[in-house]
Amino acid sequence: MxxxxxxxxxxxxxxxxxxxxxxxxxxxxxxxxxxxxxxxxxxxxxxxxxxxxxxxxxxxxxxxxxxxxxxxxxxxxxxxxxxxxxxxxxxxxxxxxxxxxxxxxxxxxxxxxxxxxxxxxxxxxxxxxxxxxxxxxxxxxxxxxxxxxxxxxxxxxxxxxxxxxxxxxxxxxxxxxxxxxxxxxFESGIKTVPQCTKCGKRMVIRNGKFGEFWGCSGYPECRNTMNISR
Ligand SMILES: [Zn+2]
The missing domain is CATH 3.30.420.10 (Ribonuclease H-like superfamily/Ribonuclease H)
Incomplete structure (x- = not known):
């Protein structure tokens, strides 16, 4: 189309x-x-x-x-x-x-x-x-x-x-x-991701200049980030 x-x-x-x-x-x-x-x-x-x-x-x-x-x-x-x-x-x-x-x-x-x-x-x-x-x-x-x-x-x-x-x-x-x-x-809780320490929402993987990091799914209201440890 x-x-x-x-x-x-x-x-x-x-x-x-x-x-x-x-x-x-x-x-x-x-x-x-x-x-x-x-x-x-x-x-x-x-x-x-x-x-x-x-x-x-x-x-x-x-x-x-x-x-x-x-x-x-x-x-x-x-x-x-x-x-x-x-x-x-x-x-x-x-x-x-x-x-x-x-x-x-x-x-x-x-x-x-x-x-x-x-x-x-x-x-x-x-x-x-x-x-x-x-x-x-x-x-x-x-x-x-x-x-x-x-x-x-x-x-x-x-x-x-x-x-x-x-x-x-x-x-x-x-x-x-x-x-x-x-x-x-995720919905049934078999698999989990970190929770945001500031607002409690799910963290999601984001891609930045220096590679991937955890960012709050509440972005842009919540700008909390965390490093990834694999
Ligand atoms: Zn947050």
């Missing part, structure tokens, strides 16, 4: 959503890096019911160091649809659904935003979205690293074939559901 502004970042657990993932030619969409693959899974009532996946001809060279990450070569994308056609298919697939993805707030959403602006007269994807990396910070404070494969392994999900978009979508869909189960443990 296109609109004037990007959708809101939600930290929620949804029953129905679309998980998506992109592979790209580099890290920076503002510096001309482009999307080479987009995949998505439609989930209804926690079950995957449909999938979408396409390679994209980025009309630029895919460098060796990037091929080493996802394995997608110039040759593989030379006959693939170009950006506008591929994105039109993706936008049709996602409709108005809430999007879910790993590290999408600072990576994938920026790529989608840039590419859509270029292809669709300055319009951007307006779907609200859930970033599982941000959710994992809340649900898995005990873990020092929370990239997708680390989380998958932690939950006993096979990371085989990681770094191709559809495989990462399947992995992340399971991770998202596992994060929901972790959150339920």
């Amino acid at each position: 296109l609109g004037k502004e990007l959708g809101k970042n939600l930290n929620t657990f949804e029953n129905d959503y679309v998980v998506f993932d992109l592979e790209t030619t580099g890290m920076n969409p503002y510096d001309g890096d482009r999307i080479v693959e987009v995949s998505a899974l439609r989930v209804v009532n926690h079950k995957v019911i449909d999938e979408f996946s396409t390679l994209i001809n980025p009309e630029q060279h895919i460098t060796e160091d990037v091929v080493a990450v996802h394995g997608i070569t110039d040759d593989m994308v030379k006959d693939a649809p170009k950006m506008k056609e591929a994105l039109t298919g993706f936008l049709d697939f996602i409709g108005e659904d809430i999007l879910v993805g790993h590290n999408i707030k600072s990576f994938d959403m920026n790529f989608l935003k840039m590419e859509c602006m270029l292809q669709f007269d300055g319009k951007v994807p307006a779907n609200d979205y859930v970033d599982t990396l941000i959710l994992a910070r809340h649900c898995m404070p005990e873990m020092a690293h929370r990239n997708l494969t680390v989380l998958a392994e932690h939950f006993g999900i096979s990371p085989e074939g990681a770094h191709r978009a559809l495989v990462d979508c399947r992995m992340n869909q399971k991770v998202y559901e596992c994060l929901k189960a972790e959150t339920d443990k």
